[in-house]
Amino acid sequence: MTNVIFSLFLSIYLSISSHSILIYLFSVYSYLFICLFSVYSYLFIYLSIYSMSTPIYLTIYLFSVYSYLSIYLSLLSLFLCIYLSLLSLFLSIYLSLLSLFLCIYLSLLSLFLSIYLSLLSLFLSIYLSLLSLFLSIYLSLLSLFLSIYSHLFLSIYLSIYSKSIPIYLFYVYSYLSNYLSILSLFLSIYLSFSRFIPIYLFSVYSYLFIYLSILSLFLSILSLFLSIYLSISSQSILIYLFS
Structure with missing residues (x-):
């Protein structure tokens, strides 16, 4: 029991x-x-x-x-x-x-998933930043060469055919455009080697340099077309006077 x-x-x-x-x-x-x-x-x-x-x-x-x-x-x-x-x-x-x-x-x-996603995000941000940097450098160089060529052609034209236009204004414009192009180029290269600037500031600077480069490129092309137009018009005036 x-x-x-x-x-x-x-x-x-x-x-x-x-x-x-x-x-x-x-x-x-x-x-x-x-x-x-x-x-x-x-x-x-x-x-x-x-x-x-x-x-x-x-x-x-x-x-x-x-x-x-x-x-x-x-x-x-x-x-x-x-x-x-x-x-x-x-x-x-x-x-x-x-x-x-x-x-x-x-x-x-x-x-491991969080580490993988963090590294992927980091590499993507670095890749996009480098891409924007190379694009800005390319546009800066293109703008620089076009501005030098157009300003040289315009200076030669003004020194030969157009004595009445103030040449110093075109020289000031030329130097200012070249200065902006060179400044954008050197700042882009400096930012590419700088390790102390955060990535988001780097992206902002890159976009700013791309904008400045495009603006300088546009002004250079405009100057080139203006020089071509002045050259054609001066040639037509000379032909008319010669006739």
Whole structure:
């Protein structure tokens, strides 16, 4: 009877302390064992009453069989309790380790993904910055050569055909345009070798130099067309006068 009560309370305690299905099954087994014990108790009472009209050796035999059966069931209940407790312990340890490794794996995966995306973003920003730098240098050089060529041609034309136009204004314009082109070129090269300027400032400077280069290029082309127009018009005037 003590084993039965111990098994019952142990199963109830394990059911409350753990959420494993096996522990609940063990509780059901304990309840069934109590029912069987009640049946055996009633059987023993019945045999005790019936033994008044039966031989004493038969009563002793039946009582011995019942005692061995009760001991066997008690030991079986104890071993099942130990087995299920150890199984629940190992399952809880296994699930805890599995959750720990899964958490570590997901954390490392998230870390590597964040590092990869950060490096990708960095390389893309560097690539775009270098691209804008090379574009600004190219436009600056193109503007410089066109401005030098157009201003040289215009200066020659003005020195030969047009004495009435103030030449110094075109020289001032030429020097200013060349100065802007050279300044844009050198500032672009300086920014390409500077490591202390943030990337966003570098991008802003690059866009500013591209704008200045395009403006200088436009002014150079305009000066070139103006020189061509003046040359054509002066040639036509000379032909008319010669006629």
